[in-house]
Amino acid sequence: MKYISTRGKYEGKVDAAYAIKCGLAEDGGLFMPTEIPTLSSDELQSLINKNYNERAAFIIGKFLTDYTYEELLEDAEGAYAKEKFGDFPAPVHKVDDSIHTLELWHGPTCAFKDMALQIMPRLFVRALRKTGESREALILVATSGDTGKAALEGYRDVSGTKIQVFYPTDGVSAVQKLQMQTQEGKNVSVKAIRGNFDDAQNGVKRIFADAKTEALLNEKNTFLSSANSINWGRLVPQIVYYVSAYLDMVSSGNIAFGEKIDVCVPTGNFGNIFACYIAKLMGLPVEKLVCASNVNNVLTEFLECGRYNKLRDFHATISPSMDILISSNLERLLYLVAGQKKTAEYMELLSSSGEYTVEKDIFERIKESFIGIYTDEAETKNTIKRIYENKNYLIDTHTAVAMSAAMRYISTYKAERKVLVVSTASPYKFAKDVFMSLEGKVFDFHDTEAPKMLSDLTGTEIPTPLSSVLAKKILHPDIIGREDMDNAVLDFVAD
Numbered sequence: 001m002k003y004i005s006t007r008g009k010y011e012g013k014v015d016a017a018y019a020i021k022c023g024l025a026e027d028g029g030l031f032m033p034t035e036i037p038t039l040s041s042d043e044l045q046s047l048i049n050k051n052y053n054e055r056a057a058f059i060i061g062k063f064l065t066d067y068t069y070e071e072l073l074e075d076a077e078g079a080y081a082k083e084k085f086g087d088f089p090a091p092v093h094k095v096d097d098s099i100h101t102l103e104l105w106h107g108p109t110c111a112f113k114d115m116a117l118q119i120m121p122r123l124f125v126r127a128l129r130k131t132g133e134s135r136e137a138l139i140l141v142a143t144s145g146d147t148g149k150a151a152l153e154g155y156r157d158v159s160g161t162k163i164q165v166f167y168p169t170d171g172v173s174a175v176q177k178l179q180m181q182t183q184e185g186k187n188v189s190v191k192a193i194r195g196n197f198d199d200a201q202n203g204v205k206r207i208f209a210d211a212k213t214e215a216l217l218n219e220k221n222t223f224l225s226s227a228n229s230i231n232w233g234r235l236v237p238q239i240v241y242y243v244s245a246y247l248d249m250v251s252s253g254n255i256a257f258g259e260k261i262d263v264c265v266p267t268g269n270f271g272n273i274f275a276c277y278i279a280k281l282m283g284l285p286v287e288k289l290v291c292a293s294n295v296n297n298v299l300t301e302f303l304e305c306g307r308y309n310k311l312r313d314f315h316a317t318i319s320p321s322m323d324i325l326i327s328s329n330l331e332r333l334l335y336l337v338a339g340q341k342k343t344a345e346y347m348e349l350l351s352s353s354g355e356y357t358v359e360k361d362i363f364e365r366i367k368e369s370f371i372g373i374y375t376d377e378a379e380t381k382n383t384i385k386r387i388y389e390n391k392n393y394l395i396d397t398h399t400a401v402a403m404s405a406a407m408r409y410i411s412t413y414k415a416e417r418k419v420l421v422v423s424t425a426s427p428y429k430f431a432k433d434v435f436m437s438l439e440g441k442v443f444d445f446h447d448t449e450a451p452k453m454l455s456d457l458t459g460t461e462i463p464t465p466l467s468s469v470l471a472k473k474i475l476h477p478d479i480i481g482r483e484d485m486d487n488a489v490l491d492f493v494a495d
């Protein structure tokens with residue numbers, strides 16, 4: 001399988017290892033395989049009796065043809081080990097006859113990004129070897145919370161790599177801050193920045209673009225790389241759990257083999273839902289993809305009228321991992337339905353004028369598979385309460401956005417297929433907002449007290465990674481100015 005850039009470069013001459021090592025294509029586009037491999041009905045059937053790791057090695061192997069099945073199985077077994085994910089990395093929960101959830105938060109940081117960030121470092125290290133790279137990689141991450149911690153857990157003690165994370169000191173929750181400040185591992189560095197997320201992000205971008213830093217790092221036999229969601233190595237592991245969930249629904253007798261389902265995904269950067277679209281193109285029996293947004297509903301508007309307009313107010317919501325105005329992975333969908341030339345034009349328009357509108361035929365093709373629905377803050381809170389009281393099931397704020405969208409989808413479209421709602425975070429990761437939603441009012445208490453209060457109220461257990469963080473030693477107390485980020489990078493490499 002060869003790879004190509006969504007904006008034209010490479011003409012299908014590079015391998016998956018190269019795409020994973022580079023992250024972003026040199027023309028600013030994203031890597032995509034030149035064709036979408038198929039998953040035949042026989043192959044799908046043969047995976048029913050396989051475990052998650054075998055399913056992962058098989059599916060990922062269809063895209064990473066320069067990796068062997070044995071390599072991929074070893075990586076999956078390391079990534080989704082029982083000590084990290086328990087017995088089932090991505091279990092399906094039946095909410096009622098029409099709705100199931102796919103729980104993607106049983107990993108070490110209790111959010112769905114673990115599903116990709118546990119295996120990607122392993123794929124990345126192999127990519128270095130396969131491309132003949134002898135330097136060490138320094139992974140730089142700017143984070144507003146979830147990604148930083150998940151990347152730290154994924155790259156900690158992975159040989160041939162170091163990881164450094166920058167977060168805005170007042171821009172993450174108290175629990176998220178503790179998770180990062182207590183991070184263990186020999187190859188990790190965590191720095192708080194005086195500033196907001198954009199300051200951290202711009203600082204990282206500046207370091208990536210700085211030739212002097214690049215030369216200094218090169219002297220230390222080091223090069224920079226990133227772990228963000230546009231890397232193909234993060235996207236491809238996400239295809240696996242859609243296939244796996246479908247098979248589990250067949251095994252449990254909730255659908256017949258071959259029966260179509262609809263999938264509803266709480267969406268930010270469009271990575272997770274796009275992975276489901278690939279699974280559908282491969283042949284997984286999925287009909288509609290419901291793209292659920294919070295009040296940052298740029299994608300809802302796009303899926304209603306074909307116009308993408310990033311020039312709008314940004315809202316900080318209780319589902320912060322979906323507070324995004326530029327959904328980077330949408331570019332991959334545009335590439336598939338409109339081709340490279342059009343995609344490059346749209347992206348040019350987006351950066352020059354802040355918006356683009358796709359042509360009618362392209363819009364119609366997107367509409368065949370996607371429906372956009374958004375949920376406001378009041379409805380999100382209300383959904384958490386209703387689902388807990390009526391279904392005895394506790395969900396986090398992001399999952400609630402999708403749950404509400406799924407229910408609205410079923411009633412509006414009189415949908416008869418089973419709907420799989422993707423659950424992206426443990427309710428304990430956003431315990432304070434979940435607690436207040438259940439109580440129906442605002443309380444003034446500290447973030448770090450919330451997990452215990454939620455546990456007392458609902459009689460459910462705090463996941464170990466979150467309960468243990470309060471007792472852990474702070475290893476990374478530093479707060480630095482944004483102008484000191486370059487030096488922090490060079491100091492870390494000199495260590």
Ligand SMILES: *Cc1c(COP(=O)(O)O)cnc(C)c1O
Nearest residue numbers: 267268269270271272321424425
């Ligand atoms: C990152 C994230 C999302 C959004 O996923 P995308 O792939 O960016 O669309 C949703 N929920 C949670 C909890 C997340 O961490």
